[in-house]
Amino acid sequence: MTGSEVSPSFRLAYVPGVTPAKWVRIWNERLPGIPLHLVAVSAAEACDVLRGGGADAGFVRMPVDRADLSAIPLYTETTVVVVPKDHVVAAVEEVSSADLADDIVLHPLDDVVGWEQLPGRPAIERPATTADAIELVAAGVGVLVVPQSLARLHHRKDLTYRPLTDAPQSRVALSWPEDKTTDMVEDFIGIVRGRTVNSSRGRSQAQAQSPKAQSKGQAKAQPKGKRPGAGGAQRKPAAGKAAGKGTRGGSGGTKGAQRGKPRRRS
Structure with missing residues (x-):
């Protein structure tokens, strides 16, 4: 199997105290074809693991250096x-x-x-x-x-x-390298933020549909017998054409012109 054929996987780092089981379960339900691997890291090394490519995203403790890492604060601990x-x-x-x-x-x-x-x-x-x-x-x-x-x-x-009522508090965030916001990272962000299965999958489906398929789908959506630009109905003949087989001789027709011809004197 070549490198390009390796099955995709998602690596999730987490620091001590964070329990990612709920999010892992939802991932496995929605994306069963993409295995999620957990990477246990210390709080001190978590950001360096993300920068070094050791994980695609991770639950870390703030503060997070936003120069190269994105972060979504999730909750503050007692x-x-x-x-x-x-x-x-x-x-x-x-x-x-x-x-x-x-x-x-x-x-x-x-x-x-x-x-x-x-x-x-x-x-x-x-x-x-x-x-x-x-x-x-x-x-x-x-x-x-x-x-x-x-x-x-x-x-x-x-x-x-x-x-301890007056002690500093620790905040937990979801973080990932800013320049590596992949589709899988977006999928996991959706899970952590509580998006439904339809909203999280709709993004991938919309991206996967080609412009040709979209235009074809729009054409099928048009009611039968109505074509774009046709006004939705067939045009009726003009009133003059419907009544006038003798329009060449004016409004009176050919017979009227013959009746108006002068009589010849004997």
Whole structure:
């Protein structure tokens, strides 16, 4: 099989915390002939993967450099603080940054919250990953502030989380290389935006129909017996032609001209 004959496929990158299952299911229902391959990437490397051609589109965390990437913001996540179940925070419904003043707040190297100033007391060392930070929270070393989806992703029975009301929030977007907005990318954008099957497929069908086929379809749409430019009906003979077999002799006809001929004298 040559390169030009390779079956098309769509590669979708996604960062931790994003669950693309719903959109993948809709893609498989609408485009069963084009397999969708998931590419798990870290939040830090997601945009570089798109630029390097490692994926056709991806769910990333903002901000996104719009110089070469297009992005559609999808939703904003609630920021939560992850604590042991016996922590004082577990007794309330929500907390503020001031409530964490006496706690060590872990700040992993893959943090996606984007703090200007981290609340609480800093740890001696920064954990390498969010997963490592979760282990330290379970060990009672400190607490961790993350988007809610990451707290769910790293759920443990001995931990819980509560909304942090005044923390920065993380926004998730669908992004792709601006100069590679292919038909498949457009199809996936339609799925994410909730377009119906008819509206998303109608674009491809309209592009696939040739101008010749379109003009043929328009001709078939004309009612039988009516041709463009014919006014929709056959022309009736002019009134003069319908009445006048003797128009050459004027309005009176040939016999009238003979009756008007002078008599010859004897």
